[in-house]
Amino acid sequence: MISGIGIDIVHVRRIQHWLDVPGLVERFFHPQEIADARARGAGCPLSLAARFAAKEAFGKALGTGLAHIRLGDILVRNDPNGKPFLVLEGTARARFEEAGGGIAHCSLTHEGENAVAMVVIEVAEPSA
Numbered sequence: 001m002i003s004g005i006g007i008d009i010v011h012v013r014r015i016q017h018w019l020d021v022p023g024l025v026e027r028f029f030h031p032q033e034i035a036d037a038r039a040r041g042a043g044c045p046l047s048l049a050a051r052f053a054a055k056e057a058f059g060k061a062l063g064t065g066l067a068h069i070r071l072g073d074i075l076v077r078n079d080p081n082g083k084p085f086l087v088l089e090g091t092a093r094a095r096f097e098e099a100g101g102g103i104a105h106c107s108l109t110h111e112g113e114n115a116v117a118m119v120v121i122e123v124a125e126p127s128a
């Protein structure tokens with residue numbers, strides 16, 4: 001069953017600004033996420049915008065926001081078909097398990113200057 005949903009939108013300008021400040025993206029993104037995004041060349045800022053939206057969508061799906069979670073501990077990767085999935089490490093994994101765990105599904109979209117992410121958390125049905 002679904003235990004939480006979250007959605008967020010990020011304007012690419014915010015990320016472009018961060019990319020201009022040395023060391024700033026490293027505060028908010030996992031090194032793997034930065035490497036994956038940089039490999040997209042001109043698509044890098046929009047890719048990071050979608051991934052930042054996913055972090056905030058995850059906080060909303062959790063219901064607690066992102067308090068006590070290192071943003072770099074929430075990582076979006078893509079499977080061989082391009083489908084995004086969330087990897088939760090450290091503080092994000094801990095808060096997720098405290099909230100009941102399960103599976104956190106993720107969907108991303110970007111168009112023009114905005115990126116949107118949605119996260120749905122699925123947990124097992126309680127046994128009758």
Ligand SMILES: CC(C)(COP(=O)(O)OP(=O)(O)OC[C@H]1O[C@@H](n2cnc3c(N)ncnc32)[C@H](O)[C@@H]1OP(=O)(O)O)[C@@H](O)C(=O)NCCC(=O)NCCS
Binds near residue numbers: 061
């Ligand atoms: C929950 C959180 C992710 C909301 O993100 P936001 O970008 O500030 O806000 P948005 O405009 O996207 O969304 C606001 C909506 O989120 C919803 N929301 C607020 N707190 C929420 C929570 N704990 N759980 C689920 N949804 C929540 C509300 O519906 C709110 O709209 P409303 O006040 O009109 O009802 C935010 O509180 C948070 O934890 N932000 C951390 C961001 C951060 O660490 N940034 C660092 C880099 S600058």
